[in-house]
Amino acid sequence: MSYTLTLQSKKQLTPDVHQYVFDKPEGLSFKPGQATELTILKEGWKDEGRPFTFTSLPDDDHLTFVIKSYFDHDGVTEQLAGLVPGDTVEIEEPFGAITDHGAGVFIAAGAGITPFIPILEKHDAMGDMDCTLIFTNETENDIILRRKWEKMAGLKTFFTVTDEENTSVEEEKVDKSFLEKHLADFDRTFYICGPQGFVDDVRDALLELGAKKDKIVTEEGW
């Protein structure tokens, strides 16, 4: 089943990331962390569906997406950045492997933070936040929703950048030594999201450090 959504508003979060707020259609249900295939209903783009994650909570009265645009090529995400309120998109039934498996350590690269937005908000609302967020980006300005994470009670945050010097955050890759330095307990649930190479490398490092395979939650194919 597909649903047509109308854009209500759009807000810039970082130089290349926007938050999009749409009306919520009747009958749509999803779990925090799940994604959908989204198509822009504009001539020339109706056959170009791409996966994006719901960042609102299932009970919210609207739907939001947080989307990084690649302005260096003529793709869907560049087109999305040009949408204005009143424009429409179509989405399909939700899918996705990243769902809430309880408190844990959330490790994200760039737009890979998106499935963690509703999951961490849910834990925050329920008051059972005993979570850690490790969030890597190229530069400090790329850190999506930084203030929100810093303010969340019970969420321990580690921000790190890989393409900038003299910052207020760490300037290291998330690898085995980074994880070993910052985490004491590897018998936890780990969530990883970002480009496939990042997910594979972080998963391998966690396994070497003693994490349990069945306690690592990832989504293939970003």
Ligand SMILES: Cc1cc2nc3c(=O)[nH]c(=O)nc-3n(C[C@H](O)[C@H](O)[C@H](O)COP(=O)(O)OP(=O)(O)OC[C@H]3O[C@@H](n4cnc5c(N)ncnc54)[C@H](O)[C@@H]3O)c2cc1C
């Ligand atoms: C389950 C899932 C959920 C996702 N959720 C989100 C989300 O919530 N938010 C989000 O921002 N992203 C999300 N993504 C990633 C998102 O789907 C991609 O960024 C998007 O499909 C890119 O579409 P596009 O048409 O702009 O690029 P495509 O044309 O589809 O290109 C894909 C990638 O190739 C590269 N590329 C291709 N051609 C060129 C070129 N000529 N020059 C430079 N680079 C090029 C780009 O880096 C781009 O990332 C998700 C992915 C998955 C699998």
